[in-house]
Amino acid sequence: MISYGKQSIDQSDIDAVVEVLKGDLLTQGSAVETFENDLHNYFGSNYTCAVANGTAALHLTALALEWQPGDIVITTPMTFLATANCIVYVGATPDFVDIDIVSYTIDPNQVEEKVKDFQSKGKKVKAVVGIDYGGHSCDWKALREIADKYDLQLVNDNCHAMGASYLGDKQYAVKYADVVTQSYHPVKHITTGEGGAVLTNNSTIDETVRRLKNHGMTKDPNQLVSNNGPWYYEMQEMGFNYRITDFQCALGSSQLKKLDQFVKKRREIALKYDESFSNIDTLKIPKPHNSIEHAYHLYPLQINLDELALTKLDFFKKMNELDIDLQVHYIPVHLQPFFQQNYGFNVGDFPISESFYRNEVSLPIYPDLLKDDVALVVKNILEIISS
Numbered sequence: 001m002i003s004y005g006k007q008s009i010d011q012s013d014i015d016a017v018v019e020v021l022k023g024d025l026l027t028q029g030s031a032v033e034t035f036e037n038d039l040h041n042y043f044g045s046n047y048t049c050a051v052a053n054g055t056a057a058l059h060l061t062a063l064a065l066e067w068q069p070g071d072i073v074i075t076t077p078m079t080f081l082a083t084a085n086c087i088v089y090v091g092a093t094p095d096f097v098d099i100d101i102v103s104y105t106i107d108p109n110q111v112e113e114k115v116k117d118f119q120s121k122g123k124k125v126k127a128v129v130g131i132d133y134g135g136h137s138c139d140w141k142a143l144r145e146i147a148d149k150y151d152l153q154l155v156n157d158n159c160h161a162m163g164a165s166y167l168g169d170k171q172y173a174v175k176y177a178d179v180v181t182q183s184y185h186p187v188k189h190i191t192t193g194e195g196g197a198v199l200t201n202n203s204t205i206d207e208t209v210r211r212l213k214n215h216g217m218t219k220d221p222n223q224l225v226s227n228n229g230p231w232y233y234e235m236q237e238m239g240f241n242y243r244i245t246d247f248q249c250a251l252g253s254s255q256l257k258k259l260d261q262f263v264k265k266r267r268e269i270a271l272k273y274d275e276s277f278s279n280i281d282t283l284k285i286p287k288p289h290n291s292i293e294h295a296y297h298l299y300p301l302q303i304n305l306d307e308l309a310l311t312k313l314d315f316f317k318k319m320n321e322l323d324i325d326l327q328v329h330y331i332p333v334h335l336q337p338f339f340q341q342n343y344g345f346n347v348g349d350f351p352i353s354e355s356f357y358r359n360e361v362s363l364p365i366y367p368d369l370l371k372d373d374v375a376l377v378v379k380n381i382l383e384i385i386s387s
């Protein structure tokens, strides 16, 4: 079965993990710091904290940015649940802004409209969380300008775009957002099994994230209320165990060395899909903005199902019979029963995301996908839509 996404593991990854397994420390050892340094070197963040997964990274970000009940935090409906859930975890109020019709990322003009709309009702938006959907960076320049103008915090849930560049810069994420979160789930560009990180140039945010990922504990003599000896620690605030292990980090460091190569392979596959589908009226390929170099975590193909008199279910079934397992990214978050019941969102609230969802299928794309398999995916899609 050809899946839509999958990790690429080679002998060097296995060797790196085995080396840690043979050592003394499986967790809280030096491989964590090494991975953090490697991430710092690649992404250019002053502070980098590796954590248990991307959701933990988002939760810790929400806590470090002190989102609280009453705070409004805006994100896009076209994301994974975790992005919106982290707002709910801390009791803040999630709201959404629709996507731009070309980049499928949050539309800065609509963000500004929404912020002004809240302002006119005497309410202040606390933060905006952008998602570099599928590997296409948001319009971060515009979002930063809005954040500065209205005093908003800016977060980049960046895990789709590792290895992408924006305005010619692969280290763009921390230059525009106050906090950047990543996930190293196996379908992402690099993997640690489960894993994630919080990247920032703000030392206070980093210190809080480090404390809260480890139960809110501190051993720092400057922060202790009393200091009774070398064993002594204090918990001064509520925290979690969101630590990542050393063997996961060893895998992460090994994977990161290959990130550029992985992205190159993804781009080659995307190019093949582009060439195969660009001239077909009923299909719409992703069109990267000229300010970015796409990282293709996803290849979201839009199929005009109505015109083809085809249902998505039938399309999925037909591809599945041919051993091709597609996915859809995403069911717009505001359509989830939880968000409808608790926050009053309805069908029709974010029409661009909803129509994108209706037509979107994520095609298989990952570095180890064989050329023959790409050709098979193309051939089958062309046959299904012309039958």
Ligand SMILES: Cc1ncc(COP(=O)(O)O)c(C=O)c1O
Binding pocket: 053, 054, 055, 056, 079, 080, 082, 083, 131, 157, 159, 160, 182, 183, 184, 185, 194, 195, 196
């Ligand atoms: C946009 C986005 N944010 C957050 C997450 C959560 O990451 P994790 O699965 O590592 O918790 C994901 C994972 O799929 C994601 O795609």
